[in-house]
Amino acid sequence: MDNILEPKPYKILIVKKLTAIEWLFRVEFDEIEKINYGQFIQISIPKIGEAPISITEFNAEEGWIEFLIRKVGLVTNVLFELKPGDEIFMRGPYGNGFPFDENYRNKNLIVVAGGSGCGPVRSMINAVNNNFESVKNMEVILGFKNEECILFEDDISSWEKKSNIITTVDEMCKDGNCSLGLSSGLVTEHFSKLDLSDLSNVEIVIVGPPKMMEFSAKEFVKMGVPEEQIWLSFERKMSCAVGKCGHCRVDETYVCLDGPVFNYTKGKYLID
C-alpha cells in the first residue's frame, strides 16, 4: 500500500522572477496524465514543512509542471533560495480542478482572476488559447493591484491575439494614464464589456481573494447569470490535502477533497 503522505523528490528545472515576491518554478514531474486544470500539489521541504501550491501549467511531453509561488512563510521562503538542479519533494495532484470537459467545452467561457488567482486558471486559458475550437468563445478579465504586480505578461499577449482580454489595475495608473492596453478599476467595473448576450451558453470562472470572488459572483447573478454557471476556486489553510487533518473543512465539505473548485450553488454556502 502506498503511503499517501510520503512525498517524492523532483528536480527544479527553471526559476523565473515575475515580481519581487512571486516567482515561477518549473519542476520535473512524472504523473502528469493525472493532472486536471486547477489542481494542486503538496510541495515539501524536509525539516521545513509542506504547503499546497496550484499547478499553473503542465507539459506531458516534456515532463514538467509549473508553480507560481508567493513568498510568504516557512516553505516558500526556502523555495526562494533554491536554484535549477536542486530537489524539492512533492505529492499530488490533489483536489478536483475545473470541470472543463463536463461543463465548459463549446461554451462562452469567461475567466475572472485576481492577483495570484491567475495561477490556478493559467493552464486552462493556455489550453483553450492553443485549441480555440474547444470553446465557442473565451473572454478573460485579470485584476492586479498595480502595474508592477502584473503576472504572466507573455501569456497575456498571446491570449490577446484570440480573445477579449481585459487587464485592469486597482490603483490608478501612473499620471492617470494607463500603459497601452491596460485598464484601471476593480474587475467588477469591467463586467459590462463582456459578451453576455446568450446567458444560457456562458460559464464563468472566478478565482481570487475571498471578497473579490464574493462580489464578482453576486454581480454576475445580478446580471442574470444562473448560479449553476458560476465557478469559484477556494483557498483554505491545509495541512494534509487528503481529508485527514480537518483544517480545510467547512460544514460537511472538505476543500482539499471536494474543492478547491466549487459551483456557486454550493460555494455560496461555504462561508464561515
Added chain:
Amino acid sequence: MSLKLTKKSFSNSFDKLKEIYTIYAPKRSPKQGRFCDTDIIKYDVINSSDEIVFNEKSNYAAKEVLSPITETLFYFTDNEYRAKKIAKKPILMFVRACDINAIKRFDDIYLKNGGFVDSFYAGIRENISFALMECPSKGWDTCFCASMKSNIVNDDEYIFGIQLGEEIKVDIKDPSLTEIFDGSQITYHVPVVEENLISVKIPMISNKDVQAKVKDLDLWKEYDKRCIKCGSCTIACSTCTCYTSYDMSYTPDSNAGERRRINASCHIDGYTDMAGGHSFRPSAGERLRFKTMHKIHDHAKRFGGEHMCVGCGRCSDHCPAFISFSTLVNKLSVEVDKLNEEDING
C-alpha cells in the same frame, strides 16, 4: 460462551493474553490530575490485570492509542524520507461501547474520507482487537451514549465482554479465546446502557438554508465570553481527529530531522490562519458552533452514518468554563425547531 472467573484465574488469563497482545487499558497515574491531589486515568500499556481501572470513566479517551498527541511520521536523513515503522504485534484494548463507536468515526476519516487511506493509522488499526467493558447501568453523570446510539456494539466488534467488579464475568466472542479463560459457565452478556442520567435531543436540520441560518443564531454569542478557546474539550474528545503536521531538525545544523503530526483543535487560534493574515471564525462562539455542528450534524451528513459525537461527556468534564455540551445541544435543538418552522411558513 460465558464464564465466571476468580480474581486469580482472571489474572492468569491476562498473562496468557499478554503473550499474544500488547494490552492497553485505562490506567491510573496518581497525582497527575487537573487539580492538585487528583489522579488521572488514561490509556496506557498495562502489564497486570490489577492495573485496569474498571469502576471509573477514564479522563481521556481511547483514541490516544491510535492517534497519539504527537506522532512521528517520517525521519529525514539528508534528502530522504523514511516512514515510521509500525509494530506488528496485535493490540488488545479494554474499552467501553462508546470507545468502539468513536474509533469507527476515526475510521470514517482516516480510512475512508476521499478514498485516501492513512497508512500510519491503518497500520495500527488492523492490529487492534477490543475487550468490551461493562458500564454502570446508566453510565456516569455526563454520559449520553443512549441519545447518540453509541451504547450499542455488534457482537463481532469485540473479542470478549467483561465485568470486572465484585464478580468477574466474561462473555467470549472469539472462539480461539476459550482456552485462555478458565471458570464456571454462566449466562452473561455485557448489558446495553439503555438510558443515561441525561438525554440529548439532536437537532434535525431540514435543509441547507436552515443550516446556514444556524450560523447566525444568537445562542453562540453567549459563549463568546464564556469559552476561553483553550481546546481542552477537543483533546479530551473521543472523536476529534484533527492534526497539524510540522517538521523539526535534531540540531540546528544537522541534516537529520522528523516530520511529526500533533493534535490540532478548531477552538485554538491559528487553526485556520492563512497567508496574508486571513483567518476564519475568530470568535469563541463561532468556534464552538463549528465544533458542535461537526459533532451532531456535519460528520453524519458527509458519511451518511451515525453522528460523530458518541456522548462520552468528556468535553463537559474537562471544560474549565463549565460549558456543558449536552445542555448546549439541547438548547440548539429548540432554536433549530424554530428555524425549521419559520422555513416551512416562509
